Amino acid sequence: MTDSLTVRDNRTGLEYDVPILDGTIKAxxxxxxxxxxxxxxxxxxxxGFTNTASCRSSVTYIDGEKGILExxxxxxxxxAEGSTFLEVxxxxxxxxxxxxxxxxxWVHEITYHTFVHENVKSFMQGFRYDAHPMGILMAxxxxxxxxxxxxxxxxxxxNRHIQVVRMIxxxxxxxxxxxxxxxxxxxxxxxxxxxxxxxxxxMLFKMSESKFEADPRxxxxxxxxxxxxxxxxxxxxxxxxxxxxxxxxxxxxxxxxGVGALYGPLHGGANEAVLKMLRRIGSxxxxxxxxxxxxxxxxxxxxxxxxxxxxxxxxxxxIKKACDDVFEVTGVNPLLAIAKELEKIALEDxxxxxxxxxxxxxxxxxxxxxxxQFPPEMFTVLFAIGRTPGWLAQWVELVQxxxxxxxxxxxxxxxxxxxxxxxxxxxxx
Ligand code: CMC
Numbered sequence: 001m002t003d004s005l006t007v008r009d010n011r012t013g014l015e016y017d018v019p020i021l022d023g024t025i026k027a028x029x030x031x032x033x034x035x036x037x038x039x040x041x042x043x044x045x046x047x048g049f050t051n052t053a054s055c056r057s058s059v060t061y062i063d064g065e066k067g068i069l070e071x072x073x074x075x076x077x078x079x080a081e082g083s084t085f086l087e088v089x090x091x092x093x094x095x096x097x098x099x100x101x102x103x104x105x106w107v108h109e110i111t112y113h114t115f116v117h118e119n120v121k122s123f124m125q126g127f128r129y130d131a132h133p134m135g136i137l138m139a140x141x142x143x144x145x146x147x148x149x150x151x152x153x154x155x156x157x158x159n160r161h162i163q164v165v166r167m168i169x170x171x172x173x174x175x176x177x178x179x180x181x182x183x184x185x186x187x188x189x190x191x192x193x194x195x196x197x198x199x200x201x202x203m204l205f206k207m208s209e210s211k212f213e214a215d216p217r218x219x220x221x222x223x224x225x226x227x228x229x230x231x232x233x234x235x236x237x238x239x240x241x242x243x244x245x246x247x248x249x250x251x252x253x254x255x256x257x258g259v260g261a262l263y264g265p266l267h268g269g270a271n272e273a274v275l276k277m278l279r280r281i282g283s284x285x286x287x288x289x290x291x292x293x294x295x296x297x298x299x300x301x302x303x304x305x306x307x308x309x310x311x312x313x314x315x316x317x318x319i320k321k322a323c324d325d326v327f328e329v330t331g332v333n334p335l336l337a338i339a340k341e342l343e344k345i346a347l348e349d350x351x352x353x354x355x356x357x358x359x360x361x362x363x364x365x366x367x368x369x370x371x372x373q374f375p376p377e378m379f380t381v382l383f384a385i386g387r388t389p390g391w392l393a394q395w396v397e398l399v400q401x402x403x404x405x406x407x408x409x410x411x412x413x414x415x416x417x418x419x420x421x422x423x424x425x426x427x428x429x
Contacts (some may be wrong), residue, residue: 067314085226093164135263137174228319333371
């Protein structure tokens, strides 16, 4: 057996040997297949990159059929059970778990970069009272590039490190302030005595008390949610970060693109859409009619289906369990009963079985976030904070990858050609 593909071009009768490496062929090798020298070579048409590898990566492994998710080789279930979000962030960025000294230094560094320049505050205050927090987050992450102009020196490893630290550290500050802005409440400065996640909750909810310390069970649950969202190989927002980063722009601009991609309802915005959907369904009796509407193509069952997971989403299983811990503190969200019934009915329905549609990470996460008293607009901000180490780990990998080039997909041109331009003065005469 040889690791190659023999392709016969029936247009010319010619045969080509295309090497297979790591289960892939190089698209460039197909480019050598052409009918004559003046014609462009064969290309691959793959909208949405459904079957195209865009990079080599050692950050995250997913087996969608078996429901496996691993960060740097460690199963998500074990990390969610025994690690912390900052340790997972270290793992993603550095590729290995930290020693005690490395962990302490990392936590210290992140903790002491949580503050942002006061002008960032003024900038955020300029948004309208009803601005969506994801819009504020996207703009303020992008704006950070103007505060750290040295961030453009992306080939300097020390420089990359400090920008990575800054971004992981400041994301909760920006996210919390976007929330306070929408509420018309004063922005709360970071409390460096608290853990990463406890400090985030303090910046969100502190009022006149001198110290805000959230229930440790809630801190733990949110930390787990951040871990579950920390990376997910080449998803839409990570691809956006890599695509924009491939122009060698600074990481703040690249991550701002990731935040923009995450904002969409088919990606991070799905958890917000799930809540709206559950509220609209309103009661268990309305579920069958809703399911019929989905099957008739009127709408999607939000929080179901995944490009990669075709059996179950391991993150959804962990979140479902975390729901119980959170509801023990906050009381049960009445929408949980509708969600569970909806899941049960959908999983028994031929339409969903045939298409391998299962609950994804967003199906239950919104219910937990709501129990924390987050309005739906904030859900995707929480996703963005969790995903930041993943975006940055992928960005660090990208900028050191000698095989990477500026992203520039091909197109199949379908428009007109060689039209003669008639000036407006003649066309409109
Ligand atoms: N409800 C009803 N039908 C669906 C759904 C759904 N949620 N998802 C997919 N389908 C159908 C789809 O209509 C298609 O049917 P047919 O073959 O008859 O045309 C079939 O299943 C295959 O779907 P697809 O759209 O080709 O699959 P995709 O891989 O392009 O899309 C997806 C994946 C996640 C965008 C999609 O499943 C979806 O829109 N789900 C709802 C939104 C959602 O929950 N997104 C969160 C994803 S997980 C978090 C994240 O990573 O961001």
